[in-house]
Amino acid sequence: MQNLSFILVYIILFCSIDSSFITNYEKHFGSKTPYRTVENNNETPIEFEGCQPKKIWYIIRHGARSPTQDVLLNLKQNLPRITQIILHANNHISTTYLEELKKWKLVFGNDTVLTEEGGRELFHLALRSQARFPTLFPKIYSKEHYYFKYTDAERTASSAQNFTFGLFGNGHRNVEFPTPSPNDSILRVSRKGEREEV
Numbered sequence: 542m543q544n545l546s547f548i549l550v551y552i553i554l555f556c557s558i559d560s561s562f563i564t565n566y567e568k569h570f571g572s573k574t575p576y577r578t579v580e581n582n583n584e585t586p587i588e589f590e591g592c593q594p595k596k597i598w599y600i601i602r603h604g605a606r607s608p609t610q611d612v613l614l615n616l617k618q619n620l621p622r623i624t625q626i627i628l629h630a631n632n633h634i635s636t637t638y639l640e641e642l643k644k645w646k647l648v649f650g651n652d653t654v655l656t657e658e659g660g661r662e663l664f665h666l667a668l669r670s671q672a673r674f675p676t677l678f679p680k681i682y683s684k685e686h687y688y689f690k691y692t693d694a695e696r697t698a699s700s701a702q703n704f705t706f707g708l709f710g711n712g713h714r715n716v717e718f719p720t721p722s723p724n725d726s727i728l729r730v731s732r733k734g735e736r737e738e739v
């Protein structure tokens with residue numbers, strides 16, 4: 542796997558772990574498709590008889606980002622062609638989808654920055670986390686209760702902003718983040734000590 546950069550969100554340890562296994566694992570490792578298609582939408586609070594949640598730690602990858610130029614070139618060369626193949630194939634896709642696909646355009650802004658989709662991912666992840674662990678994720682921020690940290694990149698900083706916005710609404714402006722270090726070997730896992738853009 543490529544090396545990854547993360548935002549770290551401390552939160553608080555719990556006494557058991559959700560053991561739902563990932564079955565269609567190959568869909569979870571794509572780095573160019575939205576995580577929305579595989580997200581866990583279960584918002585039921587997690588409870589185990591005789592246990593109280595105490596603490597939870599999250600290491601979260603940044604949300605969907607714009608592809609780098611080399612990937613974008615590949616997408617530009619191939620996706621319009623694949624679109625045409627789908628539109629002209631004798632298939633079972635509903636006309637609504639086909640109409641949408643006809644209107645679809647490949648639009649990406651500044652490469653490597655967090656996309657709108659990526660912002661939504663972190664925002665909703667925060668909401669779901671709060672729904673599942675209401676005592677661990679209070680809606681009012683305090684630095685005694687929460688610790689957030691992100692790596693030295695726009696996409697991770699923005700991911701942290703969208704995540705905390707999900708938790709605290711406008712109260713996210715009060716969140717204190719440490720200055721990111723360029724050599725964060727825990728959050729920025731590197732191959733042979735090298736930094737790479739992922």
Ligand SMILES: *[C@@H]1O[C@H](CO)[C@@H](O)[C@H](O)[C@H]1NC(C)=O
Nearest residue numbers: 650651652653654694695696
């Ligand atoms: C792209 O985003 C980076 C990081 O936010 C910024 O430094 C750079 O100026 C942006 N480039 C363009 C062309 O907008």
Ligand SMILES: *[C@@H]1O[C@H](CO)[C@@H](O)[C@H](O)[C@H]1NC(C)=O
Nearest residue numbers: 660661662664702703706707
């Ligand atoms: C994510 O953050 C950006 C920048 O603050 C904001 O424009 C966008 O609306 C946010 N998205 C969500 C879903 O919170």
Ligand SMILES: *[C@@H]1O[C@H](CO)[C@@H](O)[C@H](O)[C@H]1NC(C)=O
Nearest residue numbers: 721722723724725734735736
């Ligand atoms: C980060 O690591 C590089 C290469 O090992 C080193 O040159 C640099 O001084 C380090 N920076 C900090 C802030 O520790």
